[in-house]
Amino acid sequence: MDNFEHRIPTKIIFGKGTENAVGAEVAKHAKRILLHFGGGSVRTTGLLDRVTASLKAAGVDWVELGGVKPNPRLSLVHEGVRLCKEHRLELVLAVGGGSVIDSSKAIAMGALIDNDVWDFYLGKGAPIAALPVATILTIPAAGSEMSTGTVITKEEGDLKRAVNSELIYPVFSILNPELCFTLPRFQIACGAMDIMAHLMERYFTNVKHVGFTDRLLEATMKTIIAEAPKVMANPKNYDAWAEFMWAGTIAHNNLLNTGRVGDWASHAIEHEISGIYDVAHGAGLAVVFPAWMRYTLRHDVERFVQWAVRVWNVELDVFDPEATARKGIERMEAFYKGLGLAVTLDGLGVAADRIEEMADKCTDGDTQQVGNFVMLGKSDVAAILRLAA
């Protein structure tokens, strides 16, 4: 196990009706806020009305900024930064899923600097301050509600880049599983995939003696595997949503990463796919992971065997560990297909004609490697994308 530091300052308020506590909770931090959200669903479900009623009752003023799209855009972040500066707003409240939260984190960092916040996403400097961010989560998937991460897409050049900073852990996140009842099936499936991806990125590590976090990761994967089909079958199943939602948050809040080093190549590769084709992040991950696994399998067959046996209940063939591992990958693919997800680029409707371009961008013109479990250059990324075709 590696040395580590660990602290998660985010307060979680979990359960039925908890969004009505938002005003009182915000008032502990701010008097004037940016209320940031996505499309029409928060309006049509009445959630936005409940939120503003709660803010009003607590004496909190707000400026609204809607319109966040999946793969949140830098241009809207700039608009949010402008609003925060103009109105001297003190907190950014995200009402939505990972895209809204990531956009809010970008705004929170940008509001306190003169330069373009995009510089941080390009790795030019790191933030030293940010407005507090708070969230009301409506889509369990990205884990951004209790994480240090934000991913933003710059329209020009289709560039999708991430920032990680402890400054953007939300001060609080409200998780009410009832808010998931209206999610479309495809979005549920993509969320399940995103959560599984966060767990697998952490699971495949070269750090030895990480048995405890291995088991916590397996426990969380098993929860998603058990609960995702239940919420797909009945999106009003509160009990299944509660398990799914809390597991999705824990999957990405860094506890399960303590003492180990995650891989993250699959995320980097998928960012190139969704950056160009604007497919849902989860849908892209369902395509990348099986290919990434088949490409890296022989790097550490034992780790894949442990995963196949413990997570997917594959019977161990001690005489052929690799076959055991491959059965795990097959069961994972069957699970994704059962959720209605494609497991090939073709199934995703993405032509295989820009593979070289994606591999090139992913590795910055073959100058950088991606991944930690196996470090991948441009030719490796291209090979994985061809396996995924």
Add this chain to the structure above:
Amino acid sequence: MDNFEHRIPTKIIFGKGTENAVGAEVAKHAKRILLHFGGGSVRTTGLLDRVTASLKAAGVDWVELGGVKPNPRLSLVHEGVRLCKEHRLELVLAVGGGSVIDSSKAIAMGALIDNDVWDFYLGKGAPIAALPVATILTIPAAGSEMSTGTVITKEEGDLKRAVNSELIYPVFSILNPELCFTLPRFQIACGAMDIMAHLMERYFTNVKHVGFTDRLLEATMKTIIAEAPKVMANPKNYDAWAEFMWAGTIAHNNLLNTGRVGDWASHAIEHEISGIYDVAHGAGLAVVFPAWMRYTLRHDVERFVQWAVRVWNVELDVFDPEATARKGIERMEAFYKGLGLAVTLDGLGVAADRIEEMADKCTDGDTQQVGNFVMLGKSDVAAILRLAA
């Protein structure tokens, strides 16, 4: 799953050599501190010298208070409170195990009030402020390094009582598995038992749809079951200690309790045993748990079956679930015995002649019930103690 709020402000600094960071970390919070510890081992191992060197280098002044014993005493707490007030100390640094940390938490609460801090332990009022507490953990067991709890014994009347407050989450805790290398075998075993107890108190709940936290609890139990024998066999096994130590902290920091209600009757019953006989808390728990389980088994056989199958790898006998559950209890007893712990009062050297007295105190003269999974009155507690005889 129940609604819940969850926030753990404690920063964990984990790994080799991390105690040398203590001065710099304390300096973020305080200039003058109480340095609180137990017996001679922190001196003989050189740990105290390294700590004071680090404090000195960071410009932090300290007042020393050693002498904490297992089942920490109120009289020493009073002495610590006096020192904090007299020297206007700003933080209490615990260097030791759960007893030292619990004593530190009591001092931290007492330092800011005029009344006796014991009032809080009697349930008379709740703290509204406390000095910050920080810890360097030397015994993985109590979980106090990342918990809201403190347990203190008042000498007159052998009263052992607990306080829980979010105000006494340590601001930081330093966990270096190397510091465990010198622990006596018996103390290791008691620590393993204490950790298992924290997990089982949470596991046995009446709240439905807690599959995710069930699995996290099982993962943590399996880690202790796998790693405890390794550190018993070789107390210098860093890798095994790292897993054991981190699992011990997570076992009790309330994450694994989110959305569920723990039982805690076994802890309450054990407090009466160690309050009177001054046996080690872990040793007492090893005696109480098997008896408590046999007494409550039929309340929810399915839950015991899940635990037996998943945690202890008992083969499910679908035609006789109760036999499956009982095999789980037997394997648990075998595990304790393998660690060198007694599983009966007799084996512990405690005569069965004060059972009525203990049952009476535990239930406040049969006016209060203990436990949540099954609520126990005086006669139940006495019956469990007789089963444990």
